[in-house]
Amino acid sequence: MRKAARLAALLLLSTLAISTTARAAPVSFDWGSVSFGGSADFGVYEADGVTPLQPGDLVQLIATGADGLADPPQQDGTPGGDDQLLDTSAVEQGTLPGFLQGKGYVLYQTYSYDSDVLPPDTTVYIRAWNGPSIAGSDAYGDSVIVPLDGDSWSAPRWSTGSDVPTSVSISNLSSRGRPLGIALAAALGVAAAFTTLAGILRRRRAPGSSLHAEAQGNG
Numbered sequence: 001m002r003k004a005a006r007l008a009a010l011l012l013l014s015t016l017a018i019s020t021t022a023r024a025a026p027v028s029f030d031w032g033s034v035s036f037g038g039s040a041d042f043g044v045y046e047a048d049g050v051t052p053l054q055p056g057d058l059v060q061l062i063a064t065g066a067d068g069l070a071d072p073p074q075q076d077g078t079p080g081g082d083d084q085l086l087d088t089s090a091v092e093q094g095t096l097p098g099f100l101q102g103k104g105y106v107l108y109q110t111y112s113y114d115s116d117v118l119p120p121d122t123t124v125y126i127r128a129w130n131g132p133s134i135a136g137s138d139a140y141g142d143s144v145i146v147p148l149d150g151d152s153w154s155a156p157r158w159s160t161g162s163d164v165p166t167s168v169s170i171s172n173l174s175s176r177g178r179p180l181g182i183a184l185a186a187a188l189g190v191a192a193a194f195t196t197l198a199g200i201l202r203r204r205r206a207p208g209s210s211l212h213a214e215a216q217g218n219g
């Protein structure tokens with residue numbers, strides 16, 4: 001009996017060990033937009049929907065975050081909202097046989113991660129830019145969204161229809177445009193933070209006054 005109990009305990013322990021290991025297992029996900037038969041149902045195109053993106057144009061694998069939605073990029077081109085950049089590649093990065101060239105294909109690239117780094121229900125999409133860098137692009141486009149499970153995914157054809165985000169009011173202040181715009185946006189962010197902090201300090205100094213009392217005083 002004692003031996004059986006010890007065996008059972010050992011079995012339980014090893015099961016626990018296996019399940020713990022499984023939680024942090026390395027996972028590979030091959031992503032791209034390509035058909036080795038040459039189908040035009042894959043690849044990324046300009047906003048006109050007929051001109052394929054050029055070899056070397058930037059593509060990114062992005063996680064949607066908890067909301068499951070693709071948020072528009074920030075002013076500097078980094079993923080917006082709760083989105084997270086996972087991997088980067090380029091159109092026609094690598095060697096392709098002649099009949100597969102000029103189709104805006106994104107060749108499979110392997111994204112490797114630990115399974116406990118991303119939530120199990122993570123969904124992803126590919127964001128393509130119509131230039132070799134964010135700064136060198138004037139449009140981007142997002143593929144459909146799919147779950148980050150399975151070994152490989154070839155995204156169906158899509159186009160770069162969305163303009164690169166720029167704040168007209170900020171970027172037009174300078175002929176140098178975007179870099180100063182970003183610096184100004186950062187400065188405005190710091191100013192906003194100081195205003196908030198000052199507000200908190202004011203309220204702390206005058207514990208008797210509430211927002212309600214202030215509102216009454218103003219009215």
Ligand SMILES: [Ca+2]
Pocket residue numbers: 063064065066067068069070071081082083
């Ligand atoms: Ca999101």
